[in-house]
Amino acid sequence: MSVDVIVAGGGPVGLLTAALLDAAGVSVEVLERKAGRSQLAKATTMHPRTLEVLTQLRTEGDRRLSDLLVALGHPVPQAHFAVLPAGLDYTRLDTPYPFVLIVPQTTTEQVLADHLRRRGTPVHYGHDVTAFTQDADGVRVTVNGRVREAGYLVGADGARSLVRQQAGIDFRGTPPSMVGFVADVTLTDPPDGVVHHWDHRHGQLSVIPLPDGNHRVFGTEAADTGLTPGQVRARQAQAPTVDALRANLRRMTGGDHGLREVRWQSTANDTTRHAAKYRSNRVFLAGDAAHVHLPAGGQGLNVGLQDAANLAWKLAAEIHGWAPAVITEGAAGYESERAPVAAELAGNTLAQAALMTTFTPAGAALRDLMSALIAKGGDTADDLAGRLSGLGLSYVPPAPGHPLDGCRAPDLALSDGTLHRRLAVDRFLLADFTAGAVFTPLGSARVEVARALPWSGLSAALIRPDGYIARAWTAPDVEEVAAAVRAWTTRP
Numbered sequence: 001m002s003v004d005v006i007v008a009g010g011g012p013v014g015l016l017t018a019a020l021l022d023a024a025g026v027s028v029e030v031l032e033r034k035a036g037r038s039q040l041a042k043a044t045t046m047h048p049r050t051l052e053v054l055t056q057l058r059t060e061g062d063r064r065l066s067d068l069l070v071a072l073g074h075p076v077p078q079a080h081f082a083v084l085p086a087g088l089d090y091t092r093l094d095t096p097y098p099f100v101l102i103v104p105q106t107t108t109e110q111v112l113a114d115h116l117r118r119r120g121t122p123v124h125y126g127h128d129v130t131a132f133t134q135d136a137d138g139v140r141v142t143v144n145g146r147v148r149e150a151g152y153l154v155g156a157d158g159a160r161s162l163v164r165q166q167a168g169i170d171f172r173g174t175p176p177s178m179v180g181f182v183a184d185v186t187l188t189d190p191p192d193g194v195v196h197h198w199d200h201r202h203g204q205l206s207v208i209p210l211p212d213g214n215h216r217v218f219g220t221e222a223a224d225t226g227l228t229p230g231q232v233r234a235r236q237a238q239a240p241t242v243d244a245l246r247a248n249l250r251r252m253t254g255g256d257h258g259l260r261e262v263r264w265q266s267t268a269n270d271t272t273r274h275a276a277k278y279r280s281n282r283v284f285l286a287g288d289a290a291h292v293h294l295p296a297g298g299q300g301l302n303v304g305l306q307d308a309a310n311l312a313w314k315l316a317a318e319i320h321g322w323a324p325a326v327i328t329e330g331a332a333g334y335e336s337e338r339a340p341v342a343a344e345l346a347g348n349t350l351a352q353a354a355l356m357t358t359f360t361p362a363g364a365a366l367r368d369l370m371s372a373l374i375a376k377g378g379d380t381a382d383d384l385a386g387r388l389s390g391l392g393l394s395y396v397p398p399a400p401g402h403p404l405d406g407c408r409a410p411d412l413a414l415s416d417g418t419l420h421r422r423l424a425v426d427r428f429l430l431a432d433f434t435a436g437a438v439f440t441p442l443g444s445a446r447v448e449v450a451r452a453l454p455w456s457g458l459s460a461a462l463i464r465p466d467g468y469i470a471r472a473w474t475a476p477d478v479e480e481v482a483a484a485v486r487a488w489t490t491r492p
């Protein structure tokens, strides 16, 4: 067997999966069908939780991949939900990254690919995966007509995933009913900052400044909604034109903002599906291979990268032979935790599609109502900001315990540094909040004990490699904490 894991697909999710597995001491190779890195601009929005995940990966010195991306991107203080006039305020979020980072997907992929190259982790371009088989010992993957062997296969091969199809995993959901347009353009007379136009007679159009001085324009014409799947296919078969884009700009904004050059142009629809299973024995799905939806609120890439973060440490633990059943096939397993996230993603993007593309007076009234609720800044705004930013996500703990069990750990102050820069993919972190450092003896190769400044009245918190709290305690009961540490880090 040449490597522990083959990752099919060198998009952002495949690249991050490989980087995290490598950081956990697992040998991995990425097989990508295309001849080189993708030039498709696609995602521009990176949310705070994704930047927290990328903080785990060290590059030169103590710099992290999140540091590199923040330096290359453009932070904006508000996210949008369904391009409503009232934005979601990220400045109050408890994170080192209280903003949306505007950064093209090509830049994210380049940062990840450069990191893998520096680490010596192979990314083989021009390698088309055409089949695989698996048995109790491993997987055999057919690539360019030859067979490669590995212990496991991760299908990060996008929406039309061959891995998903060959694994016989259903991809259920709803067919498309609308077509949106998207383009990266040079404007000589751009609007100020991010702007969203919505008008029930014509449609919707947004303009977002990109870090390189160009602009992302996206929207939907009212005439391109309420379509049958066949009409969607026919509409998307037509190549998007510069004239149509200019006409949309004029119709919806009154001018063309000095549209000079169209650098990339495409269309998107609201097909919404998610995989019935995330794992089939030695084969996993992650990213668009596991869920597709309308790109609304900038979530597909973000959720896919967080699939990778959830999967990598568990798979590494399995390969290293210490993974307890609770993280391989139990309540804290990859599929148990990520399938509900994809279901929620499907729901919130469909809800956004309804708010964005119901071009009727009733649709306008619903938007006004939702926007007013968000502008009030109460629970609705907080809940939506939690969903989109990724910070509101928590996993259902395997057993009832402290209310913080399953929640994401904020960037806690440690006696030396902060939590997010201390987390490592190959070990848990036991935050010891006691004055006497009573939990120090529980340290091991799989558990780093770190003294932490007081937080939430806790005595200790066992934090998973992906930054979620496995267990939290208020009493300094060393025996009880030791038992939980054993339960999460050993295979009986």
Ligand SMILES: Cc1cc2nc3c(=O)[nH]c(=O)nc-3n(C[C@H](O)[C@H](O)[C@H](O)COP(=O)(O)OP(=O)(O)OC[C@H]3O[C@@H](n4cnc5c(N)ncnc54)[C@H](O)[C@@H]3O)c2cc1C
Pocket: 008, 009, 010, 011, 012, 013, 014, 031, 032, 033, 034, 038, 042, 043, 044, 045, 046, 105, 127, 128, 129, 130, 156, 157, 158, 159, 161, 162, 182, 266, 267, 268, 286, 287, 288, 289, 295, 297, 298, 299, 300, 301, 302, 303, 304
């Ligand atoms: C217009 C648009 C705007 C978007 N905006 C945002 C946004 O702002 N924020 C956000 O979070 N998301 C956004 N998304 C979604 C985001 O782009 C995707 O969710 C993301 O690309 C998924 O990454 P992935 O690695 O799972 O899949 P992909 O990026 O599709 O990568 C899969 C890779 O697998 C390769 N591959 C496929 N089959 C094989 C095979 N058989 N063998 C080998 N390789 C194979 C492909 O060539 C590809 O490189 C947007 C999408 C679109 C279309």
